Amino acid sequence: MAPRRQPAAAPIGRHFLAPAAGLLQADPGQHLEVAAAARRAGYEGIMESSREEIQRFLFWACMLSGAAGHTYGANGLWQVNRREEPYGPSPHGSSYGNTPWDEAYRLPGSRQLGLGKALLERYHWWRFTSHPEWVSPHQGEENRLLPYAAGIPGQVRVIFIPAMASWIAWQGKMVVRDLEPDTAYRAFWFDPKTGSEQYLGPITRSVDGEWQVPKPPVFQDWVLVLESAG
Numbered sequence: 562m563a564p565r566r567q568p569a570a571a572p573i574g575r576h577f578l579a580p581a582a583g584l585l586q587a588d589p590g591q592h593l594e595v596a597a598a599a600r601r602a603g604y605e606g607i608m609e610s611s612r613e614e615i616q617r618f619l620f621w622a623c624m625l626s627g628a629a630g631h632t633y634g635a636n637g638l639w640q641v642n643r644r645e646e647p648y649g650p651s652p653h654g655s656s657y658g659n660t661p662w663d664e665a666y667r668l669p670g671s672r673q674l675g676l677g678k679a680l681l682e683r684y685h686w687w688r689f690t691s692h693p694e695w696v697s698p699h700q701g702e703e704n705r706l707l708p709y710a711a712g713i714p715g716q717v718r719v720i721f722i723p724a725m726a727s728w729i730a731w732q733g734k735m736v737v738r739d740l741e742p743d744t745a746y747r748a749f750w751f752d753p754k755t756g757s758e759q760y761l762g763p764i765t766r767s768v769d770g771e772w773q774v775p776k777p778p779v780f781q782d783w784v785l786v787l788e789s790a791g
Contacts, residue, residue: 607636616670621721625711637665676756751784
């Protein structure tokens with residue numbers, strides 16, 4: 562059966578990591594191809610929370626789970642705070658903060674999402690499909706803080722490894738799976754905080770179609786990219 566395309570907007574829970582990606586998991590039994598645009602995930606810095614690590618996680622979790630887009634907002638921009646004249650209290654009587662707009666637009670999450678966008682734009686990202694089975698262990702209903710994977714079979718694989726899951730790779734217990742026997746890949750680490758890259762070179766596929774993820778350079782969020790060397 563050909564998949565039906567179902568446009569959707571996915572409202573992401575305000576400041577929570579784990580529930581966010583669950584909104585984009587389609588039921589394969591319904592033969593749906595979900596085209597979802599993830600609306601803002603809570604303004605960065607609002608209520609002194611939802612900082613860059615939240616923004617970063619939600620961007621990668623959504624974009625590698627089938628989202629067709631992602632939006633971002635910063636506290637201080639939405640109310641157009643000015644240094645000399647902050648917006649002040651909302652109608653309910655309390656203020657959400659006085660960060661001026663010319664500081665808010667330079668918050669770390671804004672730059673880091675821009676770095677992620679630039680990486681995805683190297684590829685035909687709009688053709689990406691979610692493939693959690695490409696990495697083990699991977700995120701699921703029981704734990705959304707494990708790796709996410711998506712890409713184009715035989716061309717590119719992008720794997721987001723949240724910070725806590727980097728320990729699994731360090732222990733040598735994380736593998737990329739289902740590698741095509743007729744595709745030669747090269748790999749590199751992408752730092753989603755800085756945009757820096759560390760080239761890992763050509764990878765060697767095992768007879769089982771697997772490759773062990775190397776130890777990450779630092780315990781933090783990482784994006785592992787496998788590109789076809791052809």
